[in-house]
Amino acid sequence: MIEALFIYLATVCVICAVLTVSLRQPVYNVLALLTMFFHVAGLYVLLNAEFLAVVQIIVYAGAILVLYLFVLMLLNVRTQSRHLHRQWPFAVLILGSVTAMLVGALQDGTWGVASGEYTAAAIQEIGNTQAIGLRLYTDYLLPFEVASLVLLVAMIGAIVLTKKGLIDDHIKE
């Protein structure tokens, strides 16, 4: 049952990801992306990571994607006239070799994975959200704080790149 669910979710994810980059209409791209986000959330649920699944839907599907749609509608982005870029043979070549590498590594027979500290059973016991919170505010406190600086810089950057009058835009070189 779980395996069947996984195959369904993973297949839809891959198909939607391909559609996201290959469809012509920007709105369709965004909708394909939305579908992909929901299915990724499903994958998280299969992995016993309910908190991540909810965050995935609220943040990605809810906030970020709606923002994309707003931008699309405000800017009235025109449809790409050419369907595929000239570089597509290179893209296929590189994608093919990366896929071959991954498949080869999987077939190799030495693909080993450690179980780690937080097994499904351990997480059931502590609780999903608590486990993340504990790790985030103890072991990973420093990276977590650095994330705040990244957000700060993104905010200031948006101002520097767009605010009127901050940089003299009218001089002609």
Added chain:
Amino acid sequence: MNMTIPMDNVIALLPEMIIAAFACLVLMFDLMLPQGRKNPLAWFSLAGVALAAFATFRLTHQHISAFADTFQVDPFSNFFKLLFYLIVALVILMSRAYLQQDRIHIGEYYHFILLVLTGMMIMVSATDLMTVYMGLELVSVTLYIMAAMKRYESRSTEAGLKYFVLGSFSSAVLLYGMSLIYGVTGTTNLAAIGAFLGDGVPNSAATVGLIMMVVGLAFKVAAAPFHMWAPDVYEGSPTPITAFMSVAPKAAAFAVILRVMLEAFGGMKSDWEAIFTVIAVLTMAVGAVLALVQTSLKRMLAYSSIGHAGYALIGVVVGDALGTFSVMYYLVIYAVMNLGAFAIIIMLRNQGLMGEELDDLKGLSRTHPWAALFMLVFMFSLAGIPPTAGFIAKFYIFMAAINAGYILLAIAGALLAAVSAYYYIRVIVVMYMQEPETDHVLTAPAGLRLALVFSLLFVIGLGVFPDPLADFAQQAILSF
């Protein structure tokens, strides 16, 4: 479980906290200054850098592991931090005139440069994949914005966008590799990963993760075949920012490469050694050959910077104590001589003169003999001609390679260095053998002069007496 932060952690993180605090204070201070009068911010930022340098200096020979082993102060990280302070100070000194000329002298510039500094300091001290990634991302995101700061010019916005798209892509590849490594080992701590992978049992998932991490990091140092973004980004960005990003983030990424490869993947050296050998040779070749055909000075220096990453990669391939030492030494020398060369380009930027083309240097020795002489020394040093420091740096790299038995790699490096000497010398020919076409009068403000004189003394001084820096670097080698 209580969340307590022991004093030890605060002391270890003090330099980073000082710089981050100054970055935020700059923003507030900025509000008090009228537009067009932002000079005090430069001095204020320099004061912050000096304060942090003092804090780092106090920690020079200490080993402190902080924040649940995600962050470590050791001589290795302090060596790089002191290098970053030097780079940031030089860049701040030399950038003011250019920024004013191009009307982008805003307080946020200093905010950004201090935050990049914070990110780089976190990168070199990181002993956990999470910390490495967050530091890297702080540096990258800030640099994307800085590249596009001249937003009225399409070249600059193009540089920012290109950097952003390719940088995000490389971050994603790096993250994918990290996630595989986490899956294999169940930990993100570098030492724990090293202990897990050290037993030499082949694991294909770990190999794939390693390859992806190498690719991601190679993107960050602009090593071939992942260098495509560098020339466009370096050419389009405002020159002081180009100068900055061609040296500082590259040095930080090299520190990460050294630490991650030696500490976490020490047991898989035969794997990454092969990859880095190919990358190093390709990078040196691309840097040497493609720079020959450039007419833009900035583009030429971009390819030269790619080539220099290749030489430093030889030291990474060697990977022993001497190899690590040679990389560290090379990065310091490269940083100062490259900044010197860019300072001359900044000087050429003048009313009505972009100063970014090779032709703009025509007859510089007639019109401005001093500037030409400085450029001559920096070009000699970049080419690796004695008695400049560039020669000593290359010498250590090749010596490390030969000592460890990588004779072919050393020969390839020496041959490509000879090829690349051609285009450095071409710059000198243009300056000294050709007639001047314009009669622009160049002006160098005090800060720029100071940076130039310092770089010159550094390059010549270390070329003649290489020992002080060598001793300092020797003490800071990573030891496992």
